Amino acid sequence: xxxxxxxxxxxxxxxxxxxxxxxxxxxxxxxxxxxxxxxxxxxxxxxxxxxxxxxxxxxxxxxxxxxxxxxxxxxxxxxxxxxxxxxxxxxxxxxxxxxxxxxxxxxxxxxxxxxxxxxxxxxxxxxxxxxxxxxxxxxxxxxxxxxxxxxxxxxxxxxxxxxxxxxxxxxxxxxxxxxxxxxxxxxxxxxxxxxxxxxxxxxxxxxxxxxxxxxxxxxxxxxxxxxxxxxxxxxxxxxxxxxxxxxxxxxxxxxxxxxxxxxxxxxxxxxxxxxxxxxxxxxxxxxxxxxxxxxxxxxxxxxxxxxxxxxxxxxxxxxxxxxxxxxxxxxxxxxxxxxxxxxxxxxxxxxxxxxxxxxxxxxxxx
Amino acid sequence: xxxxxxxxxxxxxxxxxxxxxxxxxxxxxxxxxxxxxxxxxxxxxxxxxxxxxxxxxxxxxxxxxxxxxxxxxxxxxxxxxxxxxxxxxxxxxxxxxxxxxxxxxxxxxxxxxxxxxxxxxxxxxxxxxxxxxxxxxxxxxxxxxxxxxxxxxxxxxxxxxxxxxxxxxxxxxxxxxxxxxxxxxxxxxxxxxxxxxxxxxxxxxxxxxxxxxxxxxxxxxxxxxxxxxxxxxxxxxxxxxxxxxxxxxxxxxxxxxxxxxxxxxxxxxxxxxxxxxxxxxxxxxxxxxxxxxxxxxxxxxxxxxxxxxxxxxxxxxxxxxxxxxxx
Numbered sequence: 001x002x003x004x005x006x007x008x009x010x011x012x013x014x015x016x017x018x019x020x021x022x023x024x025x026x027x028x029x030x031x032x033x034x035x036x037x038x039x040x041x042x043x044x045x046x047x048x049x050x051x052x053x054x055x056x057x058x059x060x061x062x063x064x065x066x067x068x069x070x071x072x073x074x075x076x077x078x079x080x081x082x083x084x085x086x087x088x089x090x091x092x093x094x095x096x097x098x099x100x101x102x103x104x105x106x107x108x109x110x111x112x113x114x115x116x117x118x119x120x121x122x123x124x125x126x127x128x129x130x131x132x133x134x135x136x137x138x139x140x141x142x143x144x145x146x147x148x149x150x151x152x153x154x155x156x157x158x159x160x161x162x163x164x165x166x167x168x169x170x171x172x173x174x175x176x177x178x179x180x181x182x183x184x185x186x187x188x189x190x191x192x193x194x195x196x197x198x199x200x201x202x203x204x205x206x207x208x209x210x211x212x213x214x215x216x217x218x219x220x221x222x223x224x225x226x227x228x229x230x231x232x233x234x235x236x237x238x239x240x241x242x243x244x245x246x247x248x249x250x251x252x253x254x255x256x257x258x259x260x261x262x263x264x265x266x267x268x269x270x271x272x273x274x275x276x277x278x279x280x281x282x283x284x285x286x287x288x289x290x291x292x293x294x295x296x297x298x299x300x301x302x303x304x305x306x307x308x309x310x311x312x313x314x315x316x317x318x319x320x321x322x323x324x325x326x327x328x329x330x331x332x333x334x335x336x337x338x339x340x341x342x343x344x345x346x347x348x349x350x351x352x353x354x355x356x357x358x359x360x361x362x363x364x365x366x
Numbered sequence: 367x368x369x370x371x372x373x374x375x376x377x378x379x380x381x382x383x384x385x386x387x388x389x390x391x392x393x394x395x396x397x398x399x400x401x402x403x404x405x406x407x408x409x410x411x412x413x414x415x416x417x418x419x420x421x422x423x424x425x426x427x428x429x430x431x432x433x434x435x436x437x438x439x440x441x442x443x444x445x446x447x448x449x450x451x452x453x454x455x456x457x458x459x460x461x462x463x464x465x466x467x468x469x470x471x472x473x474x475x476x477x478x479x480x481x482x483x484x485x486x487x488x489x490x491x492x493x494x495x496x497x498x499x500x501x502x503x504x505x506x507x508x509x510x511x512x513x514x515x516x517x518x519x520x521x522x523x524x525x526x527x528x529x530x531x532x533x534x535x536x537x538x539x540x541x542x543x544x545x546x547x548x549x550x551x552x553x554x555x556x557x558x559x560x561x562x563x564x565x566x567x568x569x570x571x572x573x574x575x576x577x578x579x580x581x582x583x584x585x586x587x588x589x590x591x592x593x594x595x596x597x598x599x600x601x602x603x604x605x606x607x608x609x610x611x612x613x614x615x616x617x618x619x620x621x622x623x624x625x626x627x628x629x630x631x632x633x634x635x636x637x638x639x640x641x642x643x644x645x646x647x648x649x650x651x652x653x654x655x656x657x658x659x660x661x662x663x664x665x666x667x668x669x670x671x672x673x674x675x676x677x678x679x680x681x682x683x684x685x686x687x688x689x690x691x692x693x
Contacts, residue, residue: 091465091685093402093465093469144671148668148671148672149671150667150668150671151618151667151671153400153402153465153685154614154615154618154667155664155667155668157402157611157614157615158615158660158663158664158667159664160611161608161611161615161657161660162657162660162661162664165653165654165656165657165660166653166657168653168656169650169651169653169654170650171653172648172649172650172652172653173650284473287469287472287473288473290465290466290469291466291470294466295466326481326484327481327485327602329476329478329479329480329481329484329602330477330481331477332473332474332476332477332478332480332481333474333477333478333481334477335474335477336470336471336474336475336477336478339470339473339474340452340456340467340470343456343460343462343463343466343467343470344455344456344460346460346462347459347460347461347462350461351461
């Protein structure tokens with residue numbers, strides 16, 4: 001019934017990289033126009049001033065610029081963690097849970113050993129346990145996937161909520177002061193187990209750690225045998241088996257790495273930024289990072305750009321919201337709109353659209 | 367006994383919210399679309415219903431509950447179907463990845479709903495929390511004569527009409543998927559779109575229709591939550607999101623069968639509220655108890671993959687886009 005269709009869709013043959021980026025940029029601009037229109041309808045604020053205010057919210061002061069950088073690094077770290085899993089076509093929707101487990105493990109170290117060990121040892125221990133906890137949270141669904149082909153999208157999704165409840169349990173257990181329903185700032189007096197300030201800036205260490213992980217992951221995925229195995233399994237499990245790769249082992253190993261990096265970002269969130277633990281330690285970033293990793297096509301450097309863009313939108317929209325007494329959720333709306341456009345734009349990069357004219361059709365028939 | 371009745375009633379109210387979400391998602395997934403936007407769609411349905419009722423109640427001189435009910439019901443259906451349409455357009459026509467699109471829809475829906483839910487009243491120049499008393503009253507109306515029939519009456523007849531509608535929708539969906547020609551075609555699309563296409567089924571149209579219809583049903587869960595569960599107000603938090611993910615879990619638990627989703631939903635309700643009826647639980651252990659529905663879902667998920675029985679598998683093409691050209 002579609003043989004008369006006016007549109008002809010075909011796969012594009014190799015688009016030059018800058019053309020692809022031009023399409024993405026155009027869709028980003030289109031998304032920003034629609035978002036501005038949306039903000040205009042509820043605030044009646046001049047759209048140009050909207051983005052000026054957003055810029056101010058994200059980078060207006062040195063402090064704001066650092067917070068924006070810190071949050072972008074956090075998002076980047078999670079995205080980097082997800083990259084190997086996605087490259088393997090393993091849908092790890094469980095970053096949220098892996099972050100929380102890493103964060104809880106770190107918080108436990110800071111709370112129980114805060115007075116017993118020097119700060120550098122606490123940091124080392126915190127990093128270690130967070131990596132282990134995150135890896136564990138990644139291995140469980142991978143094991144079932146490898147053994148019985150259990151659907152990993154749904155499994156990892158459920159693991160998030162188990163992690164969230166464990167976090168709520170620990171928050172209630174560690175509550176300080178009693179009745180506040182929060183853990184409060186851990187070791188606020190001694191600052192034991194906190195990231196030290198480097199070069200007079202609080203968040204320099206976050207940047208260094210995350211960028212190091214990003215570079216290492218890039219090298220791992222591109223230049224090592226294990227990275228190659230991941231991409232073969234992602235392309236086709238049968239090919240991988242034929243080539244003598246143990247698919248089960250690759251699945252479990254890769255998810256251990258993926259979970260470990262996500263767990264490590266929980267460590268950064270607790271030791272390096274929030275100094276507390278709650279479900280907001282992850283706060284939906286595990287889900288946002290999925291979008292970051294996917295849109296960057298697993299390229300860790302492109303992820304930096306996308307992570308920065310998303311955090312910029314978030315901070316900017318929060319600024320506008322507070323100026324107009326709206327709540328922070330305005331940022332999620334703007335984020336959603338822009339992501340819809342970016343997601344849609346991939347189609348125009350992958351496929352070529354041609355309208356069939358009548359004369360052309362006759363030509364074909366003749 | 368009184369305690370048991372009260373546990374069961376709260377379980378039914380809780381179950382109704384996620385039953386709508388799950389039945390809508392079952393339909394969607396049967397067409398091969400794994401829509402992780404269910405929480406977002408439930409948010410959209412909830413806020414659209416609330417906004418419609420709010421506008422009506424603030425503008426009408428003497429608001430009538432039934433009118434508010436009809437308006438908010440329609441608004442919820444339209445808004446959630448539109449949410450489904452965004453998802454359908456991106457994943458079916460533009461072939462975007464389903465998981466990522468669904469998650470974005472959840473971010474978008476939660477943002478839009480909480481933005482307006484939190485500030486609608488202030489925007490209209492009112493003070494305090496938004497409240498649509500008249501419409502909510504209509505949603506929660508039941509027949510007192512029947513509900514007064516002792517414990518049985520309380521257990522069976524003390525709910526607003528949407529609790530019964532949910533059962534009806536689930537049973538209809540079950541009949542539709544198993545007995546109707548269109549439903550069987552739909553399942554063929556979800557199992558193997560290429561074969562369905564070859565058999566002359568319009569895959570694109572089926573996917574579009576079910577994704578939008580499924581979203582409309584899921585959105586009713588949000589509406590029921592807003593109008594009945596929290597009595598026509600709004601709480602700016604992530605409760606609906608958590609309920610939405612539970613609805614996704616329920617789809618697995620019910621092994622993609624709408625009729626089975628009915629009792630499973632109530633069972634989730636019992637599991638969720640059980641901590642209220644166990645004496646001597648600390649606040650911390652209550653949080654552990656709330657984990658139960660998710661743990662049970664994982665067990666079912668693993669069991670399903672272990673047994674590999676044909677009837678309880680997910681649709682074969684679930685999560686995959688269909689490109690006719692790449693067949």
